[in-house]
Amino acid sequence: MSYVESAISVILVIFGILAVETRNLRYSAYLLGIAGILGAALAGLSPHAIEASMVLLVYGVAVPSMMLYVLRKLPPVEREPVGGGTSMALLALIALTVFAAGGTLVRGLTWYQQLAVAMFIVGLYALLVKGNIAKFAVGLAIIDEGLHLCSVFSATEYVGGVVMIQSALCSLITLTVVGMVLYLALLAYQKTGTINSWSLRRLVG
Amino acid sequence: MTCLIAPECILSVLLIGALLEFVMPKNRNGIPTTVFSILAFIAASYGAKLAILDGEAVDTLTVLFNVEGLGALTGWLVLLLGALAMIASLSYMSEEEQSLQREYYVFSALFIASMYGMAVAADLLTLYIFLEIVTVVSTVLVIHDRRPESIEAGLKYLVLCSIGASVLLISAVLLLSQQTTLRFTDLAEFFLENKETLDMGFVNMCFVAFFLGLGVKAGIVPVHFWLPDALAEAPAPISALLSGAMIQVATCAMIRSVLAMRPVITAEMVQIMIVVGIITILLGALLALVQTDIKRLLAYSSIDEIGYIVLGLGLGTGTTVGLYGAVFHIINHALVKGMLFLISAALIVTVHERDMRKLGGLVKVIPGTAFAFMVGALSLGGVPPLNAFYSKFLIYKAAFDAGYPAITWLAVIASFIALGYYLRAGHMIFFGELKVHSNPEVKKTPLSIAFAVGVLCTLSILIGIFPQYVLQIVEKALGGLIK
Numbered sequence: 075m076s077y078v079e080s081a082i083s084v085i086l087v088i089f090g091i092l093a094v095e096t097r098n099l100r101y102s103a104y105l106l107g108i109a110g111i112l113g114a115a116l117a118g119l120s121p122h123a124i125e126a127s128m129v130l131l132v133y134g135v136a137v138p139s140m141m142l143y144v145l146r147k148l149p150p151v152e153r154e155p156v157g158g159g160t161s162m163a164l165l166a167l168i169a170l171t172v173f174a175a176g177g178t179l180v181r182g183l184t185w186y187q188q189l190a191v192a193m194f195i196v197g198l199y200a201l202l203v204k205g206n207i208a209k210f211a212v213g214l215a216i217i218d219e220g221l222h223l224c225s226v227f228s229a230t231e232y233v234g235g236v237v238m239i240q241s242a243l244c245s246l247i248t249l250t251v252v253g254m255v256l257y258l259a260l261l262a263y264q265k266t267g268t269i270n271s272w273s274l275r276r277l278v279g
Numbered sequence: 280m281t282c283l284i285a286p287e288c289i290l291s292v293l294l295i296g297a298l299l300e301f302v303m304p305k306n307r308n309g310i311p312t313t314v315f316s317i318l319a320f321i322a323a324s325y326g327a328k329l330a331i332l333d334g335e336a337v338d339t340l341t342v343l344f345n346v347e348g349l350g351a352l353t354g355w356l357v358l359l360l361g362a363l364a365m366i367a368s369l370s371y372m373s374e375e376e377q378s379l380q381r382e383y384y385v386f387s388a389l390f391i392a393s394m395y396g397m398a399v400a401a402d403l404l405t406l407y408i409f410l411e412i413v414t415v416v417s418t419v420l421v422i423h424d425r426r427p428e429s430i431e432a433g434l435k436y437l438v439l440c441s442i443g444a445s446v447l448l449i450s451a452v453l454l455l456s457q458q459t460t461l462r463f464t465d466l467a468e469f470f471l472e473n474k475e476t477l478d479m480g481f482v483n484m485c486f487v488a489f490f491l492g493l494g495v496k497a498g499i500v501p502v503h504f505w506l507p508d509a510l511a512e513a514p515a516p517i518s519a520l521l522s523g524a525m526i527q528v529a530t531c532a533m534i535r536s537v538l539a540m541r542p543v544i545t546a547e548m549v550q551i552m553i554v555v556g557i558i559t560i561l562l563g564a565l566l567a568l569v570q571t572d573i574k575r576l577l578a579y580s581s582i583d584e585i586g587y588i589v590l591g592l593g594l595g596t597g598t599t600v601g602l603y604g605a606v607f608h609i610i611n612h613a614l615v616k617g618m619l620f621l622i623s624a625a626l627i628v629t630v631h632e633r634d635m636r637k638l639g640g641l642v643k644v645i646p647g648t649a650f651a652f653m654v655g656a657l658s659l660g661g662v663p664p665l666n667a668f669y670s671k672f673l674i675y676k677a678a679f680d681a682g683y684p685a686i687t688w689l690a691v692i693a694s695f696i697a698l699g700y701y702l703r704a705g706h707m708i709f710f711g712e713l714k715v716h717s718n719p720e721v722k723k724t725p726l727s728i729a730f731a732v733g734v735l736c737t738l739s740i741l742i743g744i745f746p747q748y749v750l751q752i753v754e755k756a757l758g759g760l761i762k
Binding site: 184187190194198201207210214217218221224225228229240241243244247250251254255258261262265266271274 | 404405407408411412414415418419422425426427430431433434437438441442445448449451452453455456
């Protein structure tokens with residue numbers, strides 16, 4: 075693991091955390107875009123450098139643009155922010171420690187697998203703790219970006235061809251899922267006047 | 280001829296059906312999707328016969344698909360239920376707005392196609408891609424009427440299933456790092472050849488990714504939250520597909536993945552599957568017991584039945600009886616639960632009511648539907664000689680033989696609980712005083728729904744009378760995987 079990959083990975087995770095924690099959803103989209111550009115830079119260093127364009131297109135451009143488009147019709151700031159900054163700071167510290175140790179802390183995991191794990195945790199945090207439907211889209215995009223980058227570095231020449239095409243398809247699928255979540259956010263706002271998922275709880279039992 | 284039964288052709292037929300919806304006159308919505316679903320079912324039936332009964336390879340046009348025993352069987356089930364659900368939809372959707380009808384049929388065709396793609400996927404990434412397509416497409420169907428409740432159900436379903444799919448993707452990424460291809464056939468060889476050298480951490484993570492990733496879609500406890508809401512809020516024919524086809528396809532994918540790992544499966548993993556299976560059975564049965572909405576009752580009952588399949592899978596890693604029981608129960612549950620959800624569609628069309636407390640005495644108005652309901656109720660209640668009795672019995676036997684008498688008794692008790700809540704539901708809906716007597720809108724079950732229910736009811740009774748033939752099919756379908 076070179077210093078360049080290490081540095082980009084750490085910055086990528088930090089931008090992921092910032093995208094999840096930022097209260098203003100518009101800034102959240104910008105930060106997600108920067109994370110996408112960083113992911114593309116990282117993918118450019120992989121054996122399948124051509125994947126960088128797909129990462130850039132999906133996570134750097136399409137997902138943030140879609141978010142910004144939908145946010146024109148949604149409240150720009152989370153109304154009822156859920157606390158979690160402290161836990162996120164702790165999480166970030168753990169992630170940084172893992173990266174700084176050069177992959178020796180988690181036995182058997184390579185640096186790109188650790189990157190995927192860190193981004194999975196950050197995304198899962200957004201999905202489970204943040205009660206905002208737009209943040210669900212951010213969380214899902216972060217999880218999938220981590221896994222996509224991991225698959226780009228994992229795939230060898232032996233399994234390259236078909237896997238890379240499928241990997242590109244996976245990115246498009248991510249785009250569809252994120253789009254669907256944003257559409258649901260829009261629908262929820264039109265029907266109930268809020269995108270806070272905690273206040274949408276009507277089905278019980 | 281063989282080209283016509285290739286999975287790619289079957290998918291194309293369904294997509295053509297969806298596209299034709301856009302050019303049909305307004306009062307002819309649903310006809311292309313229904314006709315092309317039936318054509319796809321006929322083609323898949325021939326393919327399944329070749330793959331399972333004749334043991335021949337079915338040609339595919341790409342490397343993405345592989346029509347082998349279990350995949351061919353579940354694919355056939357998906358298209359059977361898909362065709363019947365579309366036939367039933369012709370009556371169920373007839374009073375909807377034209378634009379909503381078109382949306383419904385287009386996405387239904389895509390839903391059936393993507394489930395079929397999942398069933399015959401040759402490798403993990405193709406499975407993941409179709410899993411996500413199924414999630415997105417069926418979310419549109421769950422939120423069909425755009426009420427806040429259905430939006431909540433759709434959101435829960437979309438987010439949970441997307442997390443599940445991402446967990447499944449972890450297994451693909453992990454396996455890629457081991458320089459293996461992701462085809463199910465190669466995975467079995469990979470685990471067999473490297474069982475001595477593989478790191479246990481890697482094996483454990485692969486197992487968790489397969490079991491949890493596909494378990495979310497299958498609705499196992501504790502990741503079942505989406506299931507009752509989505510099944511209750513979706514239009515009833517779609518609930519029949521979600522419960523009868525989608526969760527069965529996910530469970531079959533779980534069986535294929537876990538069986539590929541068979542050489543490295545540890546006793547702890549088997550125990551995890553058995554414990555999750557029995558908790559899923561008990562929780563599903565107990566929660567179904569307190570429901571008053573017929574669709575929520577059927578949804579919790581689906582969780583209950585999926586528990587039996589997971590229990591059979593857990594036991595099936597050591598003994599083939601459990602595995603046969605699990606796959607046999609997949610067939611039985613698909614047919615019976617599909618039928619019961621279509622009966623709920625009939626209730627919604629005839630009396631516009633889902634709350635069982637407000638229903639009663641309908642046997643006088645819709646006796647055929649009442650008969651079919653009782654067949655389904657007794658079958659899933661584990662009463663002989665109906666079809667689900669045999670599959671449940673195989674699972675009990677596997678549990679008892681494997682040295683789990685307590686688990687066996689708990690599963691038997693849960694089956695009695697199921698019989699109890701189904702008989703209670705049957706009594707509330709069909710017997711006693713006719714509560715909707717004064718309602719002038721009460722009408723007979725529409726012909727298309729009656730036909731779909733009739734086909735599924737006949738199949739359930741026939742399997743109950745001749746279970747040995749279906750068991751032979753199950754044995755042949757599992758032949759390659761067990762080897």
